[in-house]
Amino acid sequence: MLRLREDNPLEMLRQFSVYYDGDLIENLGAAKMSIDNEHGKGYVSLYELMPGLTAWVYNIEFTQNLVINMNFSEDRPYYFGYNVSGYQLQKFPNEPEHKKIRQGQNFIIVSEPNTSSEFIVPSNIAYKCCYIIINPKELAEGNIASKKRLLQELEANFDNKTSKHPYRYFGDIDTRIGTYASIIVENLRTDVVGRLITEGTVLRMLGSQLEAHQHDRNNEEFRPILSKSELSRITHVGDYVIERIADKFTIDDISLHLRISPKKLQSGIRFLYGYSANEYLTKLRLEHSRELMHSTEMNISEICLAVGYQSKSYFSKIFLDMYGFSPSVYKKRFEDANLLFDISYRSLAVDTTSGKDVDAIIKTARSLNPEFNITGCIIYHRNIFFQIIEGPKKDILTLFDNIKNDERHKDIKVMWKGYKIRREFKNWALATISDEGVLDVQIQGSAKSLELSNVLGKLDNSAIDSENLWRKVRNIIKIHTDNSAA
Ligand SMILES: Cc1cc2nc3c(=O)[nH]c(=O)nc-3n(C[C@H](O)[C@H](O)[C@H](O)COP(=O)(O)O)c2cc1C
Numbered sequence: 001m002l003r004l005r006e007d008n009p010l011e012m013l014r015q016f017s018v019y020y021d022g023d024l025i026e027n028l029g030a031a032k033m034s035i036d037n038e039h040g041k042g043y044v045s046l047y048e049l050m051p052g053l054t055a056w057v058y059n060i061e062f063t064q065n066l067v068i069n070m071n072f073s074e075d076r077p078y079y080f081g082y083n084v085s086g087y088q089l090q091k092f093p094n095e096p097e098h099k100k101i102r103q104g105q106n107f108i109i110v111s112e113p114n115t116s117s118e119f120i121v122p123s124n125i126a127y128k129c130c131y132i133i134i135n136p137k138e139l140a141e142g143n144i145a146s147k148k149r150l151l152q153e154l155e156a157n158f159d160n161k162t163s164k165h166p167y168r169y170f171g172d173i174d175t176r177i178g179t180y181a182s183i184i185v186e187n188l189r190t191d192v193v194g195r196l197i198t199e200g201t202v203l204r205m206l207g208s209q210l211e212a213h214q215h216d217r218n219n220e221e222f223r224p225i226l227s228k229s230e231l232s233r234i235t236h237v238g239d240y241v242i243e244r245i246a247d248k249f250t251i252d253d254i255s256l257h258l259r260i261s262p263k264k265l266q267s268g269i270r271f272l273y274g275y276s277a278n279e280y281l282t283k284l285r286l287e288h289s290r291e292l293m294h295s296t297e298m299n300i301s302e303i304c305l306a307v308g309y310q311s312k313s314y315f316s317k318i319f320l321d322m323y324g325f326s327p328s329v330y331k332k333r334f335e336d337a338n339l340l341f342d343i344s345y346r347s348l349a350v351d352t353t354s355g356k357d358v359d360a361i362i363k364t365a366r367s368l369n370p371e372f373n374i375t376g377c378i379i380y381h382r383n384i385f386f387q388i389i390e391g392p393k394k395d396i397l398t399l400f401d402n403i404k405n406d407e408r409h410k411d412i413k414v415m416w417k418g419y420k421i422r423r424e425f426k427n428w429a430l431a432t433i434s435d436e437g438v439l440d441v442q443i444q445g446s447a448k449s450l451e452l453s454n455v456l457g458k459l460d461n462s463a464i465d466s467e468n469l470w471r472k473v474r475n476i477i478k479i480h481t482d483n484s485a486a
Contacts, residue, residue, distance in 0.1 A: 001067040009046050009054045009133070016044060017475055021454070023468045024475050026416055028291060030190035030198075039063055040123075045190060049199045050147065052138030056131040057185050057198075058121070066121040072111035072166065078134040078154060079109040080209050082181040086127035089120040092166055099170070104178055106171035106212050110158050115166050130181040132202055132209075153210060171212050180205035183231075183272065192287050193238030196280075200273025233258050234268040237277075241284050246308050251277050285309070286322050293331050295417065297397065300327045339419040341393035343400050346386045346470040347409040353383075357408050362430055369428040374399060377431040377441055379473075385409055386470050388477070390423055413467050415474055424481035439473070443481050450476055 013031050017024040022035040022044075032045040042060025049055060083105055089098035090109070093116055101107050109117065121127050136154065139147050158167060183201045187194055240254055254277075255262040269277045285307040292303045301312055304327075309315040319327045349358070358380050365378065374391035387403075389396055404412060426445035433439050437453030455472050456464075463469065 001069055009048060009056075013044065013046050014475055014479060017472075018479050021472070023471055025190065025471065026418070027190045027195075028192075028294060028418060030195050032190050035060070042127075047190070047195055047198045047202070049195070049202060050139075051141060052135040052147070053150075053202070054133045054135075055184060055198055055202045056133065057187075058127055058129045058131075059185050061126050062121060062123045064123045066119075066123075068119045068121075069116055070111075070119065071116045072113060074113045075135050075137045076113060077111050078136070078158070079107075079111070080132040080134070080206055081107045081109075082130050082177050082205065082209070083107075084128040084130065084178060084181050084185050086125040086129070087122070088127070088129070089118075089122070090168075091118050092116075092168075093118070099168075101170060104175070106177050106209055108167075108169040108171075108209060108213060110167040112166040117166065128182075128185045130184045130202075130205070132206055150206075157210060157213060169213055171209075177205055177208045177212065180208060183235075187235070192284070192291060193242055196238055196273065196284060196287065197235055200280075204272075230260060230264060231268060231272065233260055234265065234272055237265070237269065237280070238284060241281060242288065245285060245288055246306050248308065282318060283322070286319055289315075289319070289327065290323075290330075293327070293334065294419065297394065300331065303327070334419075335393075339393075340390050340423055341396040341418070342388065342390045342420050343396055343417045344386075344388045344415040344474050345400075345403075345412050346384060346415065346465070346467065347412040348465055349380075349383045349385065349409050350407065353408045361406075361408065365428060369399075372399070375423055375425040375428050377425060377429055377477075379431045379433060379439070381433045382464050384465055384470075386473060388425070388474065389428075390420065390425065393419075411465075413470075415467065415471050424478070439477075441477060443477070448480055450480060452476065 010026070010031055013033055014024060016022065017033040020033070020035050020039045021037055022033040022039075024031060024033045029049070030045065030047045032043055034043040035041065040060055040062040042058075044060060045057045047055045047057075081101070083101060083103050085103060087100055087102050089100055090107075091098040098118070098120065111117070134150075134154065136151060139151055180201050184198055184205065187197045187201075189195075189197070236258060237254055240257055241249075251262055251265060255265045258265070260268070266277050269280050273280050273283075289303050289307045292298055292306060298306065300316075304312045304315040307315075316326050316328075319325075319330070323330060325333065362378070369375070369389075369391075372391060372395040374389055374395060376387065376389040376391075378385065378387040389399060425443065427442065429442045431439060431441035433452060433456070437451070437456045439450040439452050441448055441450065452473060455469060455476070
């Protein structure tokens with residue numbers, strides 16, 4: 001049984017990936033765990049759409065029942081879900097029997113602090129499901145109109161129903177919600193475009209679920225005005241825009257490119273994302289600007305031009321409307337928060353790199369890294385370098401530029417690049433892997449021996465450079481760093 005406590009969603013997904021020996025890929029605000037092994041085949045992804053609003057997608061077939069025991073936290077999250085394919089069972093602890101949540105059924109659960117719920121996903125069925133989890137406490141933070149509206153709506157709908165016990169609503173089979181849930185489940189992407197597809201659709205799905213709950217009806221067939229193939233073409237608008245985000249272009253340019261009439265384009269975007277085509281373009285530009293703030297050293301004027309705005313004051317105004325902060329305040333908050341930057345990568349030593357060269361690299365790193373407050377660990381194993389570096393963003397980016405230009409290694413693959421809240425290593429140190437597959441590493445300053453034979457043992461020599469393998473190693477290290485810091 002997998003015991004989960006309602007927690008930071010990424011942590012929960014990480015626990016999943018270690019439990020199932022899965023491959024976890026993280027992007028800004030999104031992550032995906034894939035498995036194709038004796039436990040099953042498929043993926044579970046999550047999208048943190050805004051603080052307090054997370055979507056979980058299951059598109060997976062397990063070889064054994066997945067039993068999750070979810071312990072509810074003080075925050076009283078709401079769970080909205082929809083089974084596109086397959087079913088699951090749910091029960092509260094005081095109930096003798098599980099209830100079945102059927103395929104095509106809309107369900108809502110409102111948790112209650114210090115209680116729990118059991119969920120079972122049966123083995124050997126194609127399970128496709130979308131959950132939206134809302135944490136009202138986190139949603140209440142910040143000053144964004146759409147969040148406030150959502151909160152008011154939730155309170156109006158559920159407040160008096162959940163005084164002591166968790167609340168459960170299993171609605172009817174609902175094809176309208178099903179249309180939205182299928183789009184979410186079938187969206188394989190976790191980049192900016194993928195996230196916006198999910199974000200727009202999640203909000204529509206949520207609206208429909210609330211509506212269905214209010215009226216407790218909705219057997220009517222829902223007929224979208226666009227065909228499936230037209231809708232699928234509309235999901236490509238985001239790619240078109242991102243590719244030329246610094247340029248000026250019109251809705252007509254997009255419709256010409258996608259071979260779809262401007263009218264259908266407009267209504268399709270409204271159907272999928274819930275806002276007009278122009279609003280959607282703005283959203284893509286602004287989201288991209290945030291990504292640039294997070295991952296580059298560009299200043300606001302440069303970012304403004306890079307996402308296609310000529311006027312900095314106009315850019316500032318719409319950014320403020322969308323996120324509740326001006327771009328400079330947003331960027332400064334980020335920097336003032338003293339957040340740490342983390343880059344994890346793996347690379348291959350070139351043929352001429354000798355043991356002496358590796359010693360020299362380690363010597364340099366040992367002497368230079370403390371000067372810049374850079375901590376982390378490096379593994380050198382069978383000609384592979386794997387390194388995690390954490391520290392102030394500017395210094396990490398400068399060091400990584402140096403490392404990228406270093407001719408002693410090649411084929412650098414970045415596993416993760418982004419901010420984190422706390423340091424996971426006290427110093428910078430060499431970690432080693434023994435012949436038996438035990439990783440000796442310093443975590444939070446104390447020596448740990450982590451078992452990797454499970455991950456390494458299955459591989460022949462040719463697969464040792466696989467990115468997936470090193471991503472797993474990173475996750476195993478991360479799980480231990482989180483436990484040590486708790
Ligand atoms: C795999 C690998 C990892 C490295 N890690 C570090 C490191 O953590 N810190 C560091 O200062 N140099 C590291 N280096 C060495 C840098 O590439 C560079 O040689 C060093 O920072 C000295 O830079 P400089 O010649 O500009 O002074 C690494 C090199 C390689 C090939």
